[in-house]
Amino acid sequence: xxxxxxxxxxxxxxxxxxxxxxxxxxxxxxxxxxxxxxxxxxxxxxxxxxxxxxxxxxxxxxxxxxxxxxxxxxxxxxxxxxxxxxxxxxxxxxxxxxxxxxxxxxxxxxxxxxxxxxxxxxxxxxxxxxxxxxxxxxxxxxxxxxxxxxxxxxxxxxxxxxxxxxxxxxxxxxxxxxxxxxxxxxxxxxxxxxxxxxxxxxxxxxxxxxxxxxxxxxxxxxxxxxxxxxxxxxxxxxxxxxxxxxxxxxxxxxxxxxxxxxxxxxxxxxxxxxxxxxxxxxxxxxxxxxxxxxxxxxxxxxxxxxxxxxxxxxxxxxxxxxxxxxxxxxxxx
Amino acid sequence: xxxxxxxxxxxxxxxxxxxxxxxxxxxxxxxxxxxxxxxxxxxxxxxxxxxxxxxxxxxxxxxxxxxxxxxxxxxxxxxxxxxxxxxxxxxxxxxxxxxxxxxxxxxxxxxxxxxxxxxxxxxxxxxxxxxxxxxxxxxxxxxxxxxxxxxxxxxxxxxxxxxxxxxxxxxxxxxxxxxxxxxxxxxxxxxxxxxxxxxxxxxxxxxxxxxxxxxxxxxxxxxxxxxxxxxxxxxxxxxxxxxxxxxxxxxxxxxxxxxxxxxxxxxxxxxxxxxxxxxxxxxxxxxxxxxxxxxxxxxxxxxxxxx
Numbered sequence: 001x002x003x004x005x006x007x008x009x010x011x012x013x014x015x016x017x018x019x020x021x022x023x024x025x026x027x028x029x030x031x032x033x034x035x036x037x038x039x040x041x042x043x044x045x046x047x048x049x050x051x052x053x054x055x056x057x058x059x060x061x062x063x064x065x066x067x068x069x070x071x072x073x074x075x076x077x078x079x080x081x082x083x084x085x086x087x088x089x090x091x092x093x094x095x096x097x098x099x100x101x102x103x104x105x106x107x108x109x110x111x112x113x114x115x116x117x118x119x120x121x122x123x124x125x126x127x128x129x130x131x132x133x134x135x136x137x138x139x140x141x142x143x144x145x146x147x148x149x150x151x152x153x154x155x156x157x158x159x160x161x162x163x164x165x166x167x168x169x170x171x172x173x174x175x176x177x178x179x180x181x182x183x184x185x186x187x188x189x190x191x192x193x194x195x196x197x198x199x200x201x202x203x204x205x206x207x208x209x210x211x212x213x214x215x216x217x218x219x220x221x222x223x224x225x226x227x228x229x230x231x232x233x234x235x236x237x238x239x240x241x242x243x244x245x246x247x248x249x250x251x252x253x254x255x256x257x258x259x260x261x262x263x264x265x266x267x268x269x270x271x272x273x274x275x276x277x278x279x280x281x282x283x284x285x286x287x288x289x290x291x292x293x294x295x296x297x298x299x300x301x302x303x304x305x306x307x308x309x310x311x312x313x314x315x316x317x318x319x320x321x322x323x324x325x326x327x328x329x330x331x332x333x
Numbered sequence: 334x335x336x337x338x339x340x341x342x343x344x345x346x347x348x349x350x351x352x353x354x355x356x357x358x359x360x361x362x363x364x365x366x367x368x369x370x371x372x373x374x375x376x377x378x379x380x381x382x383x384x385x386x387x388x389x390x391x392x393x394x395x396x397x398x399x400x401x402x403x404x405x406x407x408x409x410x411x412x413x414x415x416x417x418x419x420x421x422x423x424x425x426x427x428x429x430x431x432x433x434x435x436x437x438x439x440x441x442x443x444x445x446x447x448x449x450x451x452x453x454x455x456x457x458x459x460x461x462x463x464x465x466x467x468x469x470x471x472x473x474x475x476x477x478x479x480x481x482x483x484x485x486x487x488x489x490x491x492x493x494x495x496x497x498x499x500x501x502x503x504x505x506x507x508x509x510x511x512x513x514x515x516x517x518x519x520x521x522x523x524x525x526x527x528x529x530x531x532x533x534x535x536x537x538x539x540x541x542x543x544x545x546x547x548x549x550x551x552x553x554x555x556x557x558x559x560x561x562x563x564x565x566x567x568x569x570x571x572x573x574x575x576x577x578x579x580x581x582x583x584x585x586x587x588x589x590x591x592x593x594x595x596x597x598x599x600x601x602x603x604x605x606x607x608x609x610x611x612x613x614x615x616x617x618x619x620x621x622x623x624x625x626x627x628x629x630x631x632x633x634x635x636x637x638x639x640x
Contacts (some may be wrong), residue, residue: 029531108443126473127464130389136487200470202477235388244382255470283467286388288491 005031005109006221007068009054009100010075011047012036013138014181015116018214019072020047023221033066035059036075054096060103071111072221073097075116076153078146078176079185079274083257086145090193093149101160104167106291112168112224115157116217119173119230119287121150124279129206130236131288134173134228144275154228161226175232175287178307179210180314186273187311190246194260196273196281197239197254202237203284212300219298229295230287233302239281246312255282339364355380389459389492390477396457399479400449404482406439407446410586411545415447417593421539423454426493427596428531428619429542432519433502436569438462438481440546442501444617445480447591448498458498461489463506465566486526493534500541500602501527503617510555510567516547517628525617528599532607532616537596539618542627545589548638550574587638590631594623 006023011034023029024045027036032047034040040049050066052059054075075096080089121266122132125140132139142148154171161169176186186207189195208216208231216231243250253261258278266272273281293299300311340361346359354542355377362373378384379394386392407413421427433440449455458549462481467473482488484505492499502508507520531538552569559575560568597620606612 081446126467127483127485129485130482131487131491133487198470200474202390202474204388238390241382241384241386244380246383248385284436 004029005066005068005071006033006070006072007063007066008032008034008074010024010036010073011044011049012038012040013074013209015214015217016040017042017044018075019042019074019111019217020044022214022218023047023074030033030199030223031066031068033068054100054253057089057099059099059103060106063103063107067109068107069109069111070221070224070239071110071113072099072167073113074217074245075100076115076117076150076256078118078120081223083183090145090149093153097153097156101156104160105164110164110167112136112221113157113169114170114217114220114224115153115172117153117171117173117176117228118150119144119232119285120144120276121148121154122285122287123147124203124276124283124285126283128283131286132230133288134230137173137228143279144306146274162322168226169222170224170226171221172315173228173230173287174213175206175208175230175285176313177210177213178207179213180311182311185271185274187274189277190242190248190312192248192270192316195243195248196248196249196265197243198250198258198282199211199254199291201282202238202240204282204286205239205242205280206232206236206286206304208232209300209308209310211301212307214294215320216296216300219296223297224289225295229291230289231292232289233300233304234289235303235305236284236286237304237308239284242308245308258282261294272283336369341492364422364533386478389480389482391457391459391480392478393457395478396480396605400446401592403446403448407443407450409586411443411549411589413443413447413545413589413591415451415591415593416452416524417455417595418447418480420593420595421448421498422454422537422596424496424532426496426509426536426537427498428489428493428527429498429500429541429593430527430538430624431500431502431543432517432547432624433504433508434511434516434547435482435550435584436463436565437550437584439549440543441502442479443546443589444500444541449521456498458500459492461485461499461501463566465511465564468564486530489527489530490534493530493536499536503527506566509550509571510527512629513551513553514550517544517632519621519625519628522621525613528613528616528620529607530600531599532613533599533604535604537598537600538616538620539596540594540623540627542592542624542631543589544628544631544635546589546619548587551585585639588635588640590635592627592631594627597623 008016033050034047035050035052037053076093077089080086080088121137123140142151157169178186262273342360343364344357347360359377445458459480461484462476464483466476467483503522504507504520550571554567554570
């Protein structure tokens with residue numbers, strides 16, 4: 001193989017930039033383009049930056065000229081950016097994906113589309129199988145807006161894959177990411193001065209370490225497979241253990257008080273917890289990684305617990321004097 | 334006594350010196366005798382997140398810690414006699430299939446104690462637990478910690494593929510909600526899902542008969558209204574529950590016998606036969622008959638229920 005021409009959407013996100021740098025170093029990749037509505041924060045190497053909004057129909061005019069054979073769709077928002085309304089996030093996720101796919105319909109050169117989707121499609125269910133496999137995405141009703149959005153995105157891709165059997169569509173279902181350089185809902189939750197939990201619940205959680213997330217994406221670009229593939233670091237961690245490792249005091253709340261308390265906390269400056277994340281904190285979610293390992297050929301380097309430990313170590317080094325870390329010091333005799 | 338006072342003094346001075354509670358406790362523990370000191374230090378480590386749970390949430394240390402309490406029930410309360418424990422294969426995947434009664438899984442717990450105490454190579458069994466338990470606060474946490482998983486065939490298959498000892502109760506809710514007059518009469522075994530699993534994973538099936546568990550909560554009726562209000566699959570009424578409130582969940586001290594039967598080898602059939610309905614139902618019936626027969630035998634051997 002060789003001579004690949006790759007287009008990355010969401011190039012200005014941290015992961016988009018990291019993916020571009022990894023592929024720039026790959027001799028098999030001849031040409032790289034990155035699309036985003038705002039310029040990338042770090043300068044890109046040989047990647048050509050294309051300023052465009054994926055919701056814009058003009059994308060369809062622009063794409064054929066790039067003659068790409070692989071599209072990496074990395075522009076699905078897990079939560080609205082700062083100051084962005086949920087409606088806009090929904091538009092970018094659903095309408096943006098639809099526009100992008102419409103533009104891809106006319107690309108004769110296209111061989112593969114790799115999507116960084118979300119394991120949020122499975123939801124969080126109390127008595128669900130402990131590890132969701134890829135065919136279980138419609139086991140339960142879709143309960144939140146984000147879950148429905150992801151479901152809709154997956155439907156578009158399934159339809160596209162049917163119409164264009166020559167194009168390999170890989171739907172990567174990412175678990176929430178954690179890592180030293182990330183600012184996500186999980187890291188904000190763990191950084192808040194007091195951590196709300198559901199009274200009497202200790203869900204099993206699973207994350208993907210940022211380097212595992214990046215390497216899985218690189219592996220899928222090199223070897224795209226048809227259909228959905230779960231992406232996570234191996235194993236799970238209990239919420240109680242997670243919070244104890246993070247040395248945060250908890251505020252256990254009965255289920256009926258959780259949402260109102262978190263909403264009041266948000267107005268007082270504490271992090272917002274999306275409905276999906278709230279369900280995650282109550283019932284947890286983990287996925288099965290057999291397809292990722294066997295078919296994509298990527299085995300995560302981190303366990304979920306190691307990923308959490310790596311994030312916490314970096315956080316402690318960044319702020320060595322915060323009061324929450326005093327327990328690290330040897331006890332006074 | 335003196336040690337306890339010294340402990341509290343040091344704890345106070347530690348806290349006054351501005352230490353956080355876990356650190357202060359660990360520091361003050363030096364005043365205690367060695368065993369107590371170790372226990373305190375371990376508890377502090379656990380509070381710091383230093384404990385191991387596997388990917389299912391099973392916490393071996395926690396399970397071992399509650400073990401003495403269960404042993405007390407095993408020896409004194411129910412005076413359990415166990416036979417055939419050596420028939421459980423010491424290595425690899427095994428599917429234990431047992432009769433079931435009562436909404437609290439005491440039968441599963443006592444099976445675990447029997448295996449851990451009497452098996453030459455003991456290991457912790459894992460259980461498929463009624464899904465309703467995972468909706469409940471605290472109960473869901475406790476179940477996971479001692480080796481329970483939600484009753485999904487996917488969970489059972491993954492556990493067996495990890496070469497574990499897995500216990501299932503094919504009677505399910507029907508068994509748990511059995512009337513007292515139907516005790517030791519096995520309810521239907523569903524569609525034989527457990528046999529499909531055993532065939533698919535080539536795990537031997539060990540039928541288990543538990544005598545005694547079906548008398549601990551003599552269910553004489555049920556309340557539809559209370560079931561609806563609590564979201565429970567059914568709401569049992571016994572002579573003591575809910576009449577005596579929390580006291581009503583104290584199980585009656587019946588005498589128990591647990592028998593592990595000869596394993597049924599499924600590997601001779603090959604995993605492809607898991608779709609063969611005739612074979613699946615045939616093996617399911619064989620397991621059911623074995624348990625039923627063994628139940629009757631042990632009922633006779635046990636004699637009177639309570640003495």
